[in-house]
Amino acid sequence: MHEDGGVPLRPRERIISTARDLFRKHGIRGVGVDTIAEAAGTNKMTLYRHFGSKDDLIIACLRDVASEVDEIWIRFDREYADDPLGELGAWVRVGAECVLDDGRGCDLANAAVELAESDHPARHVIEEFKRDQRNRLTKLCRRAGIAKADLLADTLTLLLEGARVSRQSAGIEGPSARFIAIGEAVIAAFAGEGQARKHSRLSRSTSRQGEGAAIVSPRGGARRVTVEHAR
Amino acid sequence: MHEDGGVPLRPRERIISTARDLFRKHGIRGVGVDTIAEAAGTNKMTLYRHFGSKDDLIIACLRDVASEVDEIWIRFDREYADDPLGELGAWVRVGAECVLDDGRGCDLANAAVELAESDHPARHVIEEFKRDQRNRLTKLCRRAGIAKADLLADTLTLLLEGARVSRQSAGIEGPSARFIAIGEAVIAAFAGEGQARKHSRLSRSTSRQGEGAAIVSPRGGARRVTVEHAR
DNA sequence: CGATAATGTTACAGACCGGTCACACCCTGT
DNA sequence: ACAGGGTGTGACCGGTCTGTAACATTATCG
DSSP, rough: OOEETTOOOOOHHHHHHHHHHHHHHHGGSOHHHHHHHHTTOOOOHOOOOSSSSSSHHHHHHHHHHHHHHHHHHHHHHHHTTHHHHHHHHHHHHHHHHHHHSSSSSOOHHHHHHOOOOOTTTTHHHHHHHHHHHHHHHHHHHTTTOTTTHHHHHHHHHHHHHHHHHHHHOOOOTTTGGGGGHHHHHHHHHHHHHHHOOOOOOOOGGGOOSSHHHHHHHHOEEEEEEEEEEOO | OOOEEEEEOOOOHHHHHHHHHHHHHHHHGGGGGHHHHTTSSSOHHHHHHHHHSHHHHHHHHHHHHHHHHHHHHHHHHHHHTTTTHHHHHHHHHHHHHHTTSSOOOHHHHHHHHHHOOOOOHHHHHHHHHHHHHHHHHHHHHHHOOOOTTTHHHHHHHHHHHHHHHHHHHTTTSSGGGHHHHHHHHHHHHHHHHHSSSSSSGGGGGGOOOOOSSSSSSSSSEEEEEEEOOOO
């Protein structure tokens, strides 16, 4: 710790990194500034010289998380520039990694749970982040030629958000374990429905889903499904 | 407050009820026992005579929530005894009500986020509750003749859990607003897939989904959808 | 009524919290 | 060598937290 590739980090970076770690492990309200400063190899005074208050530090941490997620998006948009359906699959897989990871969900969502006060300054960061994620995912779905792009984006968002929170309360063997299979099945269903289907390269998916996907036939290949509408 | 149908509640019940309310509003760590006692019209000493510690009170509150949910299940299982698909639809609608409500998600899930310590005594209650919910929903799906009952149950679980947590971070206009439409579409897709389909009475649904559902045709009636499997 | 249990009141302990002050230190650039 | 900015140290403030002690008061019920 306290350095990044041999280059020793300055107090500010160390504090943010340490705070993110401790907030994640023990919850924002479960760790004090003194503990953070000490764990970061510095002291409370220096912490308060960089961040005027604990709330400021919280906000800085959340922004830090958000910017890391943004970088992933930028990298993905470049790597899958001409394969939006492949990018959608990658989104599911990286989401699944987040679900596993250390089992402590999304830092931003957790912060929203913990900082219940509706006027807490950190809520701006959280809401802006979630709005941004939604827009990005919707645009990706649109680029992938999905007819109901916004509906697929919201479905995937709910599934991932649910997987990450369920992982915390229902354990690693709980419903969140099926996230990949469910996510890929939903994408396939939406991609198959519209008349669009420009690039149907989802087959590039490296998914090892031993688990049969919902609507999708477990034996592979195309298949027809009859659905009755409820009204 | 402090009474239930004219019958004045005893301190113990008042404390639990008040604590549930305040925990929900401000988070478990965001409210102290003194505040709870006073808001319940009693004092800290009486609180500690009924609950040996704050953790004990937390556990009692979570059990109280869990037992209320159980009662809903029991009522539903009776009301929809011969219409499991209808019960599934009702499950979605009551879930949507929970999403709206006050926008503070599931108390049990929130507690899991806030009480990060893996050995916290309340975690037993949370995990048992979530396991129970999963089993109940899976059994209901099976009774409804769904082929992949457990997969539908987990999908719906993730969607609801996601909707409730997303509501807190992305607001009421966020992805959670589509929960009903998505949930009903998923149920329809799963119900349509299997060869079973004993009672296809989902049409009883009172859904006013102005929003077109994913796989389901917006114009109603039966419709065919071709799905390609990804592998 | 009288005994007993449940509840209310006040004060306090001990720990921890976020945040500040004054001052010493050290490193860097000139 | 010097100056100045970033940093470390320890003490401290006022507040809040969980939890307890001792005692007064009120309900309950035979």
